[in-house]
Amino acid sequence: MSFAELVNQNECWKNVSSEEPRLYPKGSTFPDDYMYILVSGRLRLTALSANGGEKIIWYLGEGCCFNEKILFFSGNDNMPLSLNTADFQYEAVENCYVQRFSMEELQRIGEARPDLLLNLCQSYSVKVALLAQQVVSLSVESHLTRVCKFLAERIIPGSNPLRAKRDMPLFEMADLLGMHRITLYKAMREAQSRGLLSFDKNSDEIVILQPKTFFYEAHGQVPNVKY
Known part of the structure; x- marks a missing residue:
């Protein structure tokens, strides 16, 4: 699984948003105050350090949600570690169609469709496992x-x-x-x-x-x- 590109992890989230898919041209980045699903296209996640260093973390294909942190970490005052050691940025590496979800919409969806929240938890665990495998591979x-x-x-x-x-x-x-x-x-x-x-x-x-x-x-x- 190391260095895999994730695809179709969150198919069940397609067409759930109240908004129509938007076109994000190649090179576009995405504000942190929404969660998104990539309807079509391809993205990469890059970490940007304070001293100007960059590191590509992974690539996502269609059918994947991203920026789930607004759901998992927003309003959590008990985080043991700071999440601000680097700036993480998703970038469209080709023209993409994307739907977005506000925090309020995610809360409404979660109340009506707990199965969708379970899917997010499952796909997030896949990302954590992928990242852990990549760290080991890069280290040893x-x-x-x-x-x-x-x-x-x-x-x-x-x-x-x-x-x-x-x-x-x-x-x-x-x-x-x-x-x-x-x-x-x-x-x-x-x-x-x-x-x-x-x-x-x-x-x-x-x-x-x-x-x-x-x-x-x-x-x-x-x-x-x-x-």
Whole structure:
């Protein structure tokens, strides 16, 4: 699950908002005083530190809610830790259609549809688990293992030979994986020289030449599937 892109975590929230979906052009950011659901398009979450540093946290696809913190943390005076150590910002990486929810609307929906609140709790726990796995990977795993984990989450179903989709520029992929883009390129060249995969930096697909070795590098085990 490390470095996965989340998709369709909150399908049940589509068309629940009292507002029609709005178009947010590529590059748009989102005010913190609403929760949103991404009806179509793609977003990334970036952490911005006080000294100007940036770190891509994850990507979201359609059918996912974001900025749920207004529901979980608003009015909570007993938080043991400050949430203001960094500024977290969602940005549209392509044109997006989004619906938004005010805090008052969320409260009304929660009273009428507790199943929707349960869905939010479940998807939020998935995000926490994803973030925890990424922290571990960034702390203790090799560059090559991180690359394989990223690609393993983007395998193209039914591809023969087995291929993975590289759905972002190399510099963004490097940021997500916690390394410099030159380091990422060297790790991919190392994997290519070992015959593990084949890639062209101008292509958005990477061919997996040794699936068993690839998945063992990514997960420590080989999935029970045929290649």
